[in-house]
Amino acid sequence: MAKLWGGRFEEGLDKKTEAFGASITFDQKMVCQDLKGSLAHVTMLASTGILTAEEAEQIKAGIQKVEAKYEAGEIEFKIENEDIHMNMETYLHAEIGPVAGKLHTARSRNYQVATDMHLWMKDTLSETMAKLQNLREVIVTLASEHIETIMPGYTHLQHAQPISFGHHLMAYYSMLTRDFERFEFNMKHADISPLGAAALAGTTFPIDRKETAALMGFSDIYVNSMDAVSDRDFILEFLSNASILMMHLSRFCEEVILWCSNEFQFVTLSDAFSTGSSIMPQKKNPDMAELIRGKSGRVYGNLFGLLTVMKSLPLAYNKDLQEDKEGMFDTADTILTSLDVMAGMLSTLSVNESIMAESTEKDFSNATELADYLAAKGLPFRQAHEIVGEMVLECTKAGYYLQDVPLTRYQEVSSLIDSDIYETLKSRTAVQRRNSYGGTGFEQVKMQIALAQDALKQKVDSEKE
Helix, strand or coil, X not given: CCCCCHHHCCCCCCHHHHHHHCCHXXXXXXXXXXXXXXXXXXXXXXXXXXXXXHHHHHHHHHHHHHHHHHHCCCCCCCHHHCCHHHHXXXXXXXXXXHHHHXXXXXXXXXXXXXXXXXXXXXXXXXXXXXXXHHHHHHHHHHHHCCCCCEEEEEECCEEEEEEEHHHHHHHHHHHHHHHHHHXXXXXXXXXXXXXXXXXXXXXXXXXXXXXXXXXXXXXXXXXXXXXXXXXXXXXXHHHHHHXXXXXXXXXHHHHXXXXXXXXXXXXXXXXXXXXXXXXXXXXXXXXXXXXXXHHHHHHHHHHHHHHHHHCCCCCCCXXXXXXXXXXXXXXXXXXXXXXXXXXXXXXXXXECHHHHHHXXXXXXXXXXXXXXXXXXXXXXXXXXXXXXXXXXXXXXXXXXXXXXXXXXXXXXXXXXXXXCHHXXXXXXXXXXXXXXXXXXXXXXXXXXXXXXXXXXXXXXXXXXX
């Protein structure tokens, strides 16, 4: 079959140029979406009287045969047919002959590719949100098992205050919930049909864009045909949302990598999510966490790549827009796999509770407790802060900790200090008492988990309706 655009040209395309301009090596991922758009289009052409019912049924039967061949693995994608649209039309022509050409009535590849990507993006967003839902559930389950597991909380990667491990985990749940909400909003802009915009200016044929949108499951249609063929905001939103998601996963992985090191030993990763060394027999490396951390870079790159493509494009369609797909596909593959690996890694790791708790006993993360203790007895906090700072310096030089200071020494420092100070300085007490809303106190962590469980259940129930 000759080039669908070849009538204008006297010479054939240079083979290297042909390969350079072709997109079929990657846009073949959208076979199902392309055929779905064709079925909707031909159905509408018949219902509006643009094609006869007989012609439409012949084309539909041909599309279904092409789809069956694809599912049977009998489709060979060819560079000379450039893209997914021309490859599918070529197979359709082979099945039903010249009537296949009538499918392209009131149609342009400019909106075909946009329609395919909208359909593909809707499917991908649904899958992404399902995997995010699963990861959030894994985190909530793990947090519920470790409400009263004590660990050091950090600022500047220095021991700051003792916290609940469950509280630490729920911080990531909150991040991933915001990610989920961003992808939900992304769906609003993916769920718009460009079909019917033609090349850029609409068409003289009496098409029904609302009908095709409904047939494909779109909730809305573009109101401007030029915007319809040139808009890639929904992809940029996806890439941006994916970049933020990968940043969150990377942060979490960085902590997991630290926690399973010999210096921390807070957690032990399952063998299923670790690898060894070809030269050092003792090694158990957190390679999956490191890969997720590393793959954040390629997702960021895909976002900046498309932003750069889009930054100076005049309306409407330009061939530059062919560069919108590979990064989109790569990002989707990356985040979907990362979400699966992250969920598996977290659901199988072992938490070394005693080591976590002990690490809060041999530090000064209880210093704030002493300052708060003095402030609660009427001493101005700034004065209390200075006194405690001096005590920490004294302990550091002497080689012991605040809980080791004799009561007689404490009372020399301040007559406000009594024997109850030792209970106050216990890390478990410090965590338990922090019951301000959203704090690390056990009751507050339970509240966070209950709210999360309710939100996750509501989401599942809403999807069943």
